[in-house]
Each structure stands twice: as structure tokens, then as C-alpha cells.
């Protein structure tokens with residue numbers, strides 16, 4: 001069945017939709033804001049849902065923002081009552097959680113942003129990283145690629161300052177030790193920056209590391225099933241069907257939500273157009289779609305007006 005626009009449902013169906021979930025888990029970029037811009041009404045939607053008794057959680061594939069910066073963004077859109085530590089999940093948090101279980105106390109090499117590294121530091125994960133601003137020659141490259149201590153894992157995530165020498169060193173770490181695990185967070189194919197402005201994501205850089213090190217990555221960002229299991233545990237989700245996942249991407253959000261057994265809602269305010277959605281195979285399409293999160297404000301207003 002083709003996905004339904006939530007405001008084109010009959011009023012009775014709108015009520016049935018709202019009553020069908022207790023928790024909404026939402027992506028951030030492209031849904032509650034843009035990487036470089038804002039989405040009108042998104043903050044109001046978060047507040048209105050909470051007033052309607054819904055629990056709201058956020059799951060982003062973006063760790064190049066610290067918790068403080070996440071907090072600023074939620075403040076800026078006027079969304080109240082978001083507890084960043086408990087309500088917002090992004091790759092570096094799931095990576096730290098994974099490391100504590102699978103690589104306790106081990107040193108890691110980070111191909112992640114300064115912000116993600118700051119989270120590692122705060123969480124007590126010992127890490128090595130390279131930030132090289134100088135001009136490189138083959139001789140200085142060799143120096144930088146020298147390994148003094150092996151690491152238990154190479155961590156990959158969206159990292160806007162990523163450089164060749166960092167990729168080369170990560171590959172070297174992986175080649176030198178069979179026990180070194182390649183762990184990846186955000187590795188999306190496309191990264192929507194602002195309205196009608198998409199750039200290539202970090203997917204191919206991860207493929208590059210994987211290919212040259214001959215190592216399959218352990219994926220911890222959306223749409224990873226390991227992340228799905230972690231979320232159910234972290235958010236204490238007993239009945240997946242009573243949860244709706246909202247996002248702007250078909251693979252990272254809709255496919256992910258469906259694979260977790262959640263209902264799915266695609267918003268057209270980010271990286272996917274209505275045409276993209278309709279062209280996708282039926283199993284990749286969402287249950288519902290909306291122009292943006294602001295449509296939920298309208299829907300809840302319809303309920304309040306008693307017109308349904």
C-alpha cells in the first residue's frame with residue numbers, strides 16, 4: 001500500500017494514528033533542523049507531542065556535535081524538556097557503549113571529529129588521533145604512519161577534517177593486528193546540508209578503509225541492527241509497534257525503523273523528495289509521510305478541536 005500523508009488521512013484515521021504510538025523516535029538533521037538551517041514548526045511539534053503524552057527520543061547519525069551543541073540546537077528551536085544525556089543517541093555514544101562491553105580498557109585509533117573525540121575523552125576512552133596541518137612529503141608521511149602501540153579498534157564516523165594520512169594510518173593499524181576491529185558510526189551515502197543542497201556523505205571513505213584493510217566494519221549507526229537492539233534496551237521498548245520512527249532518509253531512517261518493528265514516518269524536509277519515496281520499492285517505503293514535523297502540530301490541533 002502506498003504511504004499516506006498524515007494530513008490526508010480522515011480525521012478518524014488521524015486519531016487512530018496518534019493513539020497507535022506511545023513513543024516517537026526521531027532523527028535530527030533533516031527532521032528537527034537542517035545541518036545548516038532550520039525547519040519551521042519543528043520545536044512546536046516536539047512540545048505538542050509531549051503535551052499529548054508522547055515520549056520523544058532522538059537518534060542521529062551525527063556525532064560531530066557535542067552534547068552541549070545538541071542542547072543549544074534544541075534550545076534554539078524552542079523544544080522543551082529534552083534531556084540530552086538520556087533522550088539523544090548518536091554514534092559516538094553507541095560506540096562508547098559497545099567498547100565498554102567488547103573492548104574494555106583498550107586504546108583505540110579515532111577517525112572521528114574533534115567533538116566525538118571530546119566525548120571519548122569525557123567517557124574515559126584512551127584514544128589516538130592525527131591532526132596534521134603541515135604540508136606532507138613521502139618522508140613525513142612514513143613518520144606519521146609509524147605505529148608505536150597497537151590499538152584494539154579503529155573508530156570511524158563523520159569527520160569533516162578527515163585527511164589522507166588519517167585514513168592511511170587507520171588502515172595500517174588494521175593491517176598490523178587481527179584483533180583490531182573496524183567500528184563505524186555515521187557513514188551515510190548522502191549528507192543533506194541545507195534546503196536543496198546535498199553533499200556526498202562518508203560512505204565511500206569507510207569502504208576505502210574496509211577494502212584496503214580487508215576488514216568488514218561493525219556498524220553502529222543507523223540502519224545497524226546492533227543499534228536497534230541497543231535502543232530497545234536504552235529506551236526500555238517492550239512493544240515495538242507502539243513506537244514510530246521519524247526520519248528524512250529511506251535507508252538510515254525508514255529501513256532502520258521498519259527493521260526494528262517500529263511504525264515509520266518519512267518527512268520531506270531533508271534528504272528525500274516525494275518522487276524518491278514513490279520510486280522506492282514498496283518494502284522501502286514508509287507507512288506514513290508528512291511535509292515536515294510541523295504537520296504533527298496541525299494533526300494534534302485537529303484532535304484538540306474535537307473535529308475528529
Ligand SMILES: [Mg+2]
Nearest residue numbers: 027029030248
Ligand atoms: Mg537525517
